[in-house]
Each structure stands twice: as structure tokens, then as C-alpha cells.
Amino acid sequence: MNPDSLQRDLDLATQLLRTARKVAVLTGAGISAESGLATFRGAGGLWEGQRVEDVATPRAFARDPSLVWRFYNLRRANLATVKPNPGHYALVQIEDRLGDGFTLITQNVDGLHRSAGSRNVLEIHGSLRRVRCVGCGVVSDRGVESLPDLPHCVACGKMLRPDVVWFEEDLPDLVWHRACKAAGECDCFLVIGTSAVDYPAAGLIDLARMQTADVIEINIQPSAASSHATITLLGPSGTILPELIKRL
Ligand code: OAD
Numbered sequence: 001m002n003p004d005s006l007q008r009d010l011d012l013a014t015q016l017l018r019t020a021r022k023v024a025v026l027t028g029a030g031i032s033a034e035s036g037l038a039t040f041r042g043a044g045g046l047w048e049g050q051r052v053e054d055v056a057t058p059r060a061f062a063r064d065p066s067l068v069w070r071f072y073n074l075r076r077a078n079l080a081t082v083k084p085n086p087g088h089y090a091l092v093q094i095e096d097r098l099g100d101g102f103t104l105i106t107q108n109v110d111g112l113h114r115s116a117g118s119r120n121v122l123e124i125h126g127s128l129r130r131v132r133c134v135g136c137g138v139v140s141d142r143g144v145e146s147l148p149d150l151p152h153c154v155a156c157g158k159m160l161r162p163d164v165v166w167f168e169e170d171l172p173d174l175v176w177h178r179a180c181k182a183a184g185e186c187d188c189f190l191v192i193g194t195s196a197v198d199y200p201a202a203g204l205i206d207l208a209r210m211q212t213a214d215v216i217e218i219n220i221q222p223s224a225a226s227s228h229a230t231i232t233l234l235g236p237s238g239t240i241l242p243e244l245i246k247r248l
Contacts, residue, residue: 014247016214020188022101030193034085034238056166072162080144084116090241092117103182122179130163183208191217196225
């Protein structure tokens with residue numbers, strides 16, 4: 001993108017954000033890339049060296065829970081070494097301006113939005129920091145502490161699983177309902193660092209568009225969301241988002 005057209009698009013995006021009363025945001029793995037976490041697709045992505053069916057489905061867990069836990073424990077260990085980046089912090093500033101009119105919907109399970117200080121966060125794919133008992137269903141926040149290869153519930157003794165959404169599973173009802181409401185009611189929908197190919201999450205973009213929200217996309221390259229976007233700002237979110245904040 002030539003620098004002049006980026007400046008023009010930044011100005012237009014600023015205007016849309018300034019006049020919006022309700023803003024919803026959908027983030028994906030790209031926003032955490034500059035914190036040092038791998039995205040899912042593409043070279044070096046988490047799904048490149050790993051078959052989804054081996055580690056991220058209920059069947060995989062039933063077949064080989066230790067293998068699944070090794071994959072998630074490695075990802076949990078990575079969390080202990082990373083911090084939010086300027087993109088995460090910029091979203092906190094947008095929330096500070098809008099208060100209740102701001103909803104942050106994330107597909108990320110890394111918890112970095114909350115670490116940065118975002119408050120109204122909907123983690124539609126769950127969180128690596130939480131575990132859930134397959135027996136009694138109790139959910140507990142274990143942060144980034146290291147867990148055994150096969151952790152068990154202290155209350156009932158059954159196995160624990162990561163409290164994340166696997167393929168072939170439904171999204172958590174209440175959180176998903178709130179995400180749809182926010183996407184359906186906003187004037188401006190930001191889509192940041194996602195390939196927008198994973199449904200139902202990507203359907204939130206169509207939902208926002210159908211309700212006539214302006215869609216502002218931020219990504220280092222065009223994605224499946226680009227054809228729905230009013231504006232696509234091409235560049236790293238850790239740079240583009242702070243630029244937007246400066247202009248607001
Ligand atoms: P993907 O790996 O599919 O896409 C990451 C996106 O981030 C790509 O479009 C990149 O171009 C973009 N990107 C990379 N670095 C960036 C940067 N610095 N700034 C802005 N954009 C950048 O990850 P997701 O779209 O998050 O689901 O994947 C969605 C879901 O699919 C995940 O939540 C996961 C996965 O399977 C489950 O595990 C249920």
C-alpha cells in the first residue's frame with residue numbers, strides 16, 4: 001500500500017471511529033503476533049506442523065489426552081514469556097473513550113487482552129489459562145502455572161481439560177450470544193489480525209455488515225474479511241492501532 005493511501009485510509013477510519021457510539025472488535029491470532037506468539041495458518045503457524053485432528057478435537061482428547069495436554073502445556077508455557085503489545089494497549093484506550101459502548105470479541109485464548117487491561121472481553125474460543133473438569137465441570141483459572149502432563153480435578157479426581165473450544169464443539173452459549181448482540185448493534189466493527197475463515201466467529205463480520213456497521217479491517221495482508229470491509233488498513237496492528245489512537 002502506498003504511504004499516501006494508508007494516510008487517507010487512516011483518516012477515514014479515524015472519522016468512522018470518532019462518530020461511532022458503539023464499537024465492537026473481533027481479534028485473531030495476528031494481534032498477538034508482535035508479542036511473539038505464533039498464528040495458526042501460514043508458514044510457521046501452529047497448524048502447520050500439527051494436525052488439528054490430533055490435538056484440538058474431543059476425539060483426540062479421548063484417544064490420547066497426554067498428547068493433547070503436551071500441545072496445550074507448551075502453549076501455556078509460552079504465555080509465561082510474552083506480554084501484551086501496543087496493539088492490545090491501543091484497544092484499551094478505545095474502550096476508555098467509549099465505556100459501555102465497547103465490546104472486544106476475541107478468538108484468542110492467550111488472555112493478552114485482559115492482561116493489557118481490556119475489561120469487556122468476550123473470549124469466544126475460551127482461555128488457555130483456565131482448565132475445566134470433564135467430570136464435575138468445575139472451571140478454574142490456573143494462570144500460566146505449569147501443569148502436569150495429565151492434570152486431575154482436586155474435587156472429583158476426574159481428568160481436567162483446557163477450557164478452550166475445540167473443533168466440532170459449540171461455542172459457549174452466553175458468550176456467543178453476547179458477541180452476536182455486540183456485532184449486531186455496533187456502528188463500527190473492527191476486524192484485527194484474523195484470516196476470517198473460521199466459523200462461526202467469521203460470521204460476526206457478516207452480521208455487523210448486514211446491520212450496516214462500517215467494517216474496518218487491520219491486517220498485514222488481505223484476508224477473507226477484506227471484501228466485506230469499508231476500509232482495510234494494511235500493516236501490523238501494533239503500529240496501525242496506535243496510529244489510529246493518535247488521531248482520535
Ligand atoms: P490465523 O492464523 O488464521 O490468521 C492470522 C491472521 O493474522 C492472518 O490473516 C495474518 O495475515 C494476520 N497477521 C499476522 N501478523 C499480524 C500483525 N502483526 N498485525 C495484523 N495482522 C497480522 O488466526 P485466526 O484468524 O485467529 O480456533 O484463526 C481463527 C481460529 O482458527 C483460531 O481461534 C483457532 C484456529 O483454528 C480454534 O482453535 C478453535
